[in-house]
Amino acid sequence: MCLLRVLSAEFIFTICRFAHSLPFATVQAEEISDSRPAEVLNLVQGKWAGSSNWNTVVDPLNGDSFIKVAEVDETGIQPFVESLSSCPKHGVHNPFKAPERYLMFGEISAKAAHMLSLPKVSDFFTRLIQRVSPKSYQQAFGEVYVTQKFLENFCGDQVRFLARSFGVPGNHLGQQSHGFRWPYGPVAIITPFNFPLEIPVLQLMGALYMGNKPVLKVDSKVSIVMDQMLRLLHNCGLPLEDVDFINSDGKTMNKLLLEANPRMTLFTGSSRVAEKLAVDLKGRVKLEDAGFDWKILGPDVLQEDYIAWVCDQDAYACSGQKCSAQSLLFMHENWSKTSLLSKLKDLADRRKLADLTVGPVLTVTTDSMLEHINKLLEIPGSKLLFGGQPLEDHSIPPIYGAMKPTAVYVPLEEIMKAKNFELVTREIFGPFQEVIGQSVNGTAYAGLRARTTGAPQNHWFGPAGDARGAGIGTPEAIKLVWSCHREIIYDFGPVPKNWEVPPST
């Protein structure tokens, strides 16, 4: 077409060509199926590679075998160990070494952000996420959008601004002390199934920006998303050697970590695994496993419709897989006189499998959830508010869960009997101020309009109060998680005239 000949730039060409297909992609999100399964490869030492050992992922909506993952077993980790070990502990770049790489990542981020802003590309990733981590289109698109905005935050010079140092005048002419942000060098990133794009991209780019060489492992059930995203990043200029990507079971990954000995491992996932990793890696970890676990409605009743909607979204969007299963809604008795609970029920009833506003639960089976509900209902005074039954007319495979949105009422005085709950319940009836000042719940959302899903994309998300705690989503999080302080004292001052050797001390 003549129109394209006018332009000499490869990049524009690439963009316009997207109208047809995505040059980086190796799959088509909606056509992955039993008969045309997608393949997830590994990336090490700059090369994509398959495996003799293919793991099969089943479609969470119908049980079909639809993705083949090239799994690395313990015999195959050597190239990954070598790749990681080849990175010196002062990193691939730092404020004194290869500063041009800070600029390179500014350019990669600008290009990748622009790619994700293209409707065809964002649609591709949104649908791919939906295939492996079923949630509504809007929820899946939210991941893509936040990822795009994150990349926009680190265009141009903003990556090198992350490496901003400071200096303080010294004691005498020629002396200054400087503080730098230094990379760890070889690092590992392990991320879970619930946010297949957002969590790995944000942590991966953070690690790269600061000068680290990461090996990335994403839950195999959803790793197809990052397989494709890495290809997009390569397309935008990321050198193939800069990131290794591995699919394996936990045992193999553990072995890799022990042999390659990364100087830092970022783990996002269950606290059980987190605690084990902390021991195995002797504390050289940053952990992110917390979120927003409860909501408190104080004595002032107002904006009932709005509050009901926020409660419904925060509890059931993504089938509750953003929050942990034991999420709580503390409600002052004034609210019980309102129609809030009936409104909550109505909103829950709107959710349906067809548009994935409710969908499969990837880590808990239907039976386990029913059992948990029954135990709760044994508590005196408790009752089922709504839900409590399996989804109907579905083909979700039995290894996954399939439940209607459910709420169980438990009287506060019963909760108060429970071990450890005294503190919690003592806190909740205080006024706002007190609650903030006397808690340590990581990220908190205060105010009438406060929502987890309506917060600015740039806020720090992560636990507070854990010395190993990681954060995600902001320049501060990148700097604290992915770099450490290094101090250099310069002392180029002249030796004073007539200096003489002083006595020993």
Next chain:
Amino acid sequence: MCLLRVLSAEFIFTICRFAHSLPFATVQAEEISDSRPAEVLNLVQGKWAGSSNWNTVVDPLNGDSFIKVAEVDETGIQPFVESLSSCPKHGVHNPFKAPERYLMFGEISAKAAHMLSLPKVSDFFTRLIQRVSPKSYQQAFGEVYVTQKFLENFCGDQVRFLARSFGVPGNHLGQQSHGFRWPYGPVAIITPFNFPLEIPVLQLMGALYMGNKPVLKVDSKVSIVMDQMLRLLHNCGLPLEDVDFINSDGKTMNKLLLEANPRMTLFTGSSRVAEKLAVDLKGRVKLEDAGFDWKILGPDVLQEDYIAWVCDQDAYACSGQKCSAQSLLFMHENWSKTSLLSKLKDLADRRKLADLTVGPVLTVTTDSMLEHINKLLEIPGSKLLFGGQPLEDHSIPPIYGAMKPTAVYVPLEEIMKAKNFELVTREIFGPFQEVIGQSVNGTAYAGLRARTTGAPQNHWFGPAGDARGAGIGTPEAIKLVWSCHREIIYDFGPVPKNWEVPPST
């Protein structure tokens, strides 16, 4: 005396009274002896307490039993566990809770700094340090001085400035995200013998400033210093309940940590213990075990006298107990043609036990050091430059070491053969820039006048490249070691007019 009646202020009265004696002190530094032994107590839940179990410390200069330490054994830890557990995980204060405590610590710091600036007080601590950790008067005084300057840094409003938060505009009217520095709550501090005052005070005050409740354990050989310093702090307004102080062996302390489960433990000491603690405490640690391990003299020969003096001070001050035993001086061959080595020898010869410019080594015996020297001398080409012999005419008890300042020459090519030394030797011949950019040695000192002992007291001192690494000495160190990030999103914006419940997602 009429002169004192003129003043109503208790503080001034106190100061003037120092002319006679120190109101906080329970010992007199120079009179501690076999016949008048000092006693070190424990402090828990606001009360000083002895023990049924007294440990004896011998005078490092003559072997006399001169200090009795009330040791807590495993049966005695319960009060400490309870005291620590009583501190909520949101701390004793935080930006929302008890902000007046930030000001209280500003006042305590001002008063304590002023106390340490009084000659009588600084002399007391200098001599007390000398008694338990023998070093020259000037070196011991250096500890007191740096501690004073540190306290001066956090007078007035400067403690609350450590708790400075930041805010970013949100997405809509009424929304803002804020980042705060949050305390850990209950914490532990374990510090070594070589800096009996500076290390514990700097870490202790950092922990307190940010709102934590610390239990402090100092190596029993030197804990008399902090016993006295805590009394000074109480005298300056520190509430008795704010810090617990324990004397115990490592096993007991380990048990205490496992039972009380502090949310963070700061350990300064040997890397062997550090690694064990990291595992036992599942990574909830910050470790400081690094320093300045080698010095590099490049090809330019200049300022020979000055360089020799810096080398002598950095190697032998405090009998080498600032640096680790394997300290290295890399010397370009150009220097071997100079009189540097002979000058080094002359300077070492000036050191004598009488003024403690050389003194007992508290953790290695004379025999061990001789054995180490002999092993080094077996390396082909190595030779003894000077020293290599035990001190003479001394009464240092045999459990401690007593060696003359010693240097052994080892050819670089032999070092290069050694395991792990390849990287080190590859780095050292680059020009300055390269060395900085390609290393990760924690605090570094660059330039002709660069000295560990001549750096500004306010520089960050600590390892780089370790995810668990702690720092000491600066506002940044306090904030990173003793607090964590906490994010709060405020959303008090109005619900938009005509808002309607949107579809589920």
Next chain:
Amino acid sequence: MCLLRVLSAEFIFTICRFAHSLPFATVQAEEISDSRPAEVLNLVQGKWAGSSNWNTVVDPLNGDSFIKVAEVDETGIQPFVESLSSCPKHGVHNPFKAPERYLMFGEISAKAAHMLSLPKVSDFFTRLIQRVSPKSYQQAFGEVYVTQKFLENFCGDQVRFLARSFGVPGNHLGQQSHGFRWPYGPVAIITPFNFPLEIPVLQLMGALYMGNKPVLKVDSKVSIVMDQMLRLLHNCGLPLEDVDFINSDGKTMNKLLLEANPRMTLFTGSSRVAEKLAVDLKGRVKLEDAGFDWKILGPDVLQEDYIAWVCDQDAYACSGQKCSAQSLLFMHENWSKTSLLSKLKDLADRRKLADLTVGPVLTVTTDSMLEHINKLLEIPGSKLLFGGQPLEDHSIPPIYGAMKPTAVYVPLEEIMKAKNFELVTREIFGPFQEVIGQSVNGTAYAGLRARTTGAPQNHWFGPAGDARGAGIGTPEAIKLVWSCHREIIYDFGPVPKNWEVPPST
């Protein structure tokens, strides 16, 4: 006394000697009188000097001639011009020049703060302030206390922390860009009568900390306070040459500024003079002339007693000379149904000349104030709430004002008619949020407990929205007012191998 011989330190000696007298002081605050007048000298080029031209200040409480001020006239400014011109425009110190001076100021601050913490010293300054700027003991002591806390904030290393720079990695090996805080060099400070100690000390020390050479002019009516304070600072180590101090009329000062051409002039005072100075000095000024001009009581009535007390203090403490004469209290009609106004009247009635809770007004005569009240009372609907009469039984000289605390009620609808008041009145009935977001009133105090006189001493005080606006009281204020940004790009990178001269561009 033998007790003092024990101590060798001069400083402690000094402190204890304070019991008798203040070594720096040349006057005794309470004994200044007609018969024993105090003398205020000038300081230039390191020497205190009198003048052939003595100006007389009368006691605001009884009209006695009690202070003689050595005034410099136009013929005497040459030494000041020379002194200022001798300071290079890169300052007395900066991050590269004489960094030891940052430490020196840390020490001066620590010593001066300690001095002001001594009861005898703080009492001296409190009473001296009362003599020249009559206010209650507590209000005058407040100045001394805030000054002490300010000095405490800049002990130890905190002065050099003000000169903290930042660095950003450059484009290639060896390149970095750095931003520094640079002094202006020669500067001038002009401060008013109402805070004779706090305003000049805070601005003076800020100027010095950053490396400037200031000439200071304080309103002659109160300059005795800074005359004495400078002597205290010299006593604490301030070099005599570092600050010049001048007493003169405005015309002479203007001439000095035009001849010496300071690179920046800080002016605190009336906006009329401020505007003239801005023109004369071609904008090389920072101005501080704003404060808290109105208080808004919204529709919620609560804590009546507390609110009444805050209103009384904010309006009448220091005889209203903290705020400007046209101070307004906007009151929602809900408050008019309460006893607030009668409570205000009761509180105003408590104020009496004896303890200076009401006192002379130094810049407006009684007649002028009565005339202003009468004009207000001509507005339809306005009425005198209380006061409105001269003080009785006093000996305040007629050049000063002497009024009872006074309040005039004016209906809002009348205010709204007035030119320029439309915007103000439009703002006030909005909810809190709107008020903050739609105003630019400099420092603002929000919330039920908000008070000007109860705010933390470390807050920034100054106008917002003026490009020439100065602030006072915080590290940020010092950096923005007393230093400017300077950027240095370092580029010590190697020229690339095989570099060849490229084509011209």
Next chain:
Amino acid sequence: MCLLRVLSAEFIFTICRFAHSLPFATVQAEEISDSRPAEVLNLVQGKWAGSSNWNTVVDPLNGDSFIKVAEVDETGIQPFVESLSSCPKHGVHNPFKAPERYLMFGEISAKAAHMLSLPKVSDFFTRLIQRVSPKSYQQAFGEVYVTQKFLENFCGDQVRFLARSFGVPGNHLGQQSHGFRWPYGPVAIITPFNFPLEIPVLQLMGALYMGNKPVLKVDSKVSIVMDQMLRLLHNCGLPLEDVDFINSDGKTMNKLLLEANPRMTLFTGSSRVAEKLAVDLKGRVKLEDAGFDWKILGPDVLQEDYIAWVCDQDAYACSGQKCSAQSLLFMHENWSKTSLLSKLKDLADRRKLADLTVGPVLTVTTDSMLEHINKLLEIPGSKLLFGGQPLEDHSIPPIYGAMKPTAVYVPLEEIMKAKNFELVTREIFGPFQEVIGQSVNGTAYAGLRARTTGAPQNHWFGPAGDARGAGIGTPEAIKLVWSCHREIIYDFGPVPKNWEVPPST
């Protein structure tokens, strides 16, 4: 075309359509000529408008009348005055008002940066710049590139990060003090001819980011560039009402400023006009009129070719219109023994009008330059090194200058005689360190590879030592130039139990 139908997004459509033409542009850069003159309009209150009064700009290369500028005269300023006055002094947005606008500007920046990254767009602006401010393609492209990178720096959340506030704990429960960056509201920007795109875009966007409403005036000779750039910004989402754009002579602009009374005026240009504006606007200005005026070659001779090339570029690129006419090269005598000067001559000889590596001088005529050279040559010992003659075979109109690259040698001792040059010459022979510490030359470039034209695009550029000094190019510059500090003290703490009215003070 079917390919475009696939995409629903308007933006992608726009991009691809660029293949044909630029949707925002109203001119074609290379076809502007006598017969098809371009028109520059004014923009006020959201509408583009012509004028009854058209000014003609002649082509600097051939004297043709090629641009018609709609000039506003004194009778036409009313709409501009009204537009500016309609902006409240708290700005169009601030941290509490319309925060969604911070995000809007993040998006505008991302889109505009992407647009400028498109070859067709960057080529358009590069050539348009060349038409009005003749310089080589690479130099003109440099402007476009730096502008693109600047916009990349403020994508996503980075605009709101500019409005980052800070908070400090207060004295008691519920009290906090917060510092904000506040806009000025109505502001003016006046920029010169030499950088027709970079200077106005960077200052304009800075003003907008912080919440101001700017009126922009660019030198009419080059204002066609910003006329087109504003249309691009509108195309990327900038509301038409957010910026006013005026073409006028200086007298009219002065009248506008006095009538509209903007709260801040940014002026970049000659120091003569700057000083007048500072007086007229009573100091409510920020001025940028300085740059890199001299280069110092110290005693070490090395890298001759590289140094010669840097000197040539820094002196003659853009026909010297980056630097001021009196630029100096200080050269240690060691360099005079080298072939540096002959290399400089060779490099200057390469420059030719054909590719605009030398071109018209827009503010000085040929005669004026010849006269200046002759005066210099009258100084004893001075000599013409090369150049010194008018360009040949050109059609540059006589109102502009046309000179060959020229260098005149003047002995240092003669310079030293000159008034005011003593300080300068005293500085230059010190070693590097001293030079930095004892100067105040605004942005400085240190090191062998240091170049003005090779510095990172993100460095602060601007004068140091002027209280009115503006900077450009960094987040710090935006914050300091385009916003002011505002402090708010929150005090929502409870009134203490049993509070009673205290005595008056």
